[in-house]
């Protein structure tokens with residue numbers, strides 16, 4: 265099977281790493297890919313939002329299956345375009361991807377299908393939104409309705425903060441058109457959990473549980489990021505509890521969308537908050553999580569390519585997913601200043617020494633080829649170091665040993681990935 269992976273982050277490197285192990289694969293391409301993916305795939309400089317360029321490439325190269333990493337081409341309708349051209353593609357249709365493309369749509373779907381979520385209101389007029397924030401109890405979370413590259417969420421402790429955030433989002437347009445409409449919801453507290461599930465619109469194959477660490481600094485301080493590290497499985501969720509959460513957060517959405525004639529085929533990601541009153545869905549994403557993918561796929565025994573191909577063909581035939589017993593923990597190495605301004609083009613030292621380890625993989629994200637073929641930084645999240653271990657403690661220690669061998673100017677990482685989970689285990 266000739267496969268094309270779309271995207272250039274750590275998630276796509278993990279997808280390429282897993283798919284390249286499949287006996288079904290004959291040739292792997294990536295667009296645009298990154299230097300880590302380039303070790304596994306032939307990379308072509310086609311950006312993931314260049315739908316026409318991607319379609320043309322897939323037709324010319326007779327690609328058998330395209331696997332879409334990021335959300336923006338899905339929300340823009342790449343699946344519909346490929347299917348119209350008779351090409352197989354893994355990822356939800358434009359209508360189904362609206363679960364991530366519109367936070368308001370997602371909240372209304374949750375409401376309709378009885379999925380627990382934080383109380384919310386939707387506003388398209390700034391004055392009404394501001395008036396609501398003056399009247400309602402704080403804290404609240406303001407979410408830009410559309411895609412905002414993972415940045416469109418603002419936590420507000422006071423009504424003054426909320427009013428100021430609304431001015432920035434709805435009037436000054438800091439998130440562009442994505443902020444023309446907002447969802448304002450009550451803040452809920454607890455442990456976060458990521459639930460990822462593969463579906464053909466009917467059958468559901470949940471992936472193993474994982475937890476992301478979204479804040480930039482140790483102790484969950486500082487601004488939100490795309491994710492600074494993750495681990496799998498989550499020790500604070502029993503297998504039985506996890507099945508219950510899938511039944512609460514994933515199954516009714518898959519069934520409800522199918523009943524409405526808008527089946528969800530692809531990977532559905534539910535961001536969950538385990539509140540003291542039970543699980544609450546914070547958001548849905550229409551693609552694999554990043555960095556969750558980098559810690560879940562190393563634990564997956566089953567052939568991901570086969571399942572993606574089955575979903576693209578319309579029906580999951582695989583009975584269930586098989587998992588390694590080992591735990592996996594991943595730490596993101598980021599550029600100094602991320603998630604704010606950061607410099608690029610710093611040479612990354614130490615990569616060769618950690619490129620062929622049995623129990624750890626270094627997934628590339630913000631990297632590029634620099635002068636003399638050296639690998640340099642080119643983004644905020646530069647690498648994810650994922651390590652497997654007999655248990656979470658062993659995976660944790662190994663990941664931190666490996667990441668300690670990689671250096672570039674200004675690079676930093678959180679020192680406490682998995683710490684709360686390790687406390688639970690202790």
Ligand code: GLY
Nearest residue numbers: 476491553554555
């Ligand atoms: N880890 C968060 C996300 O993928 O959206």
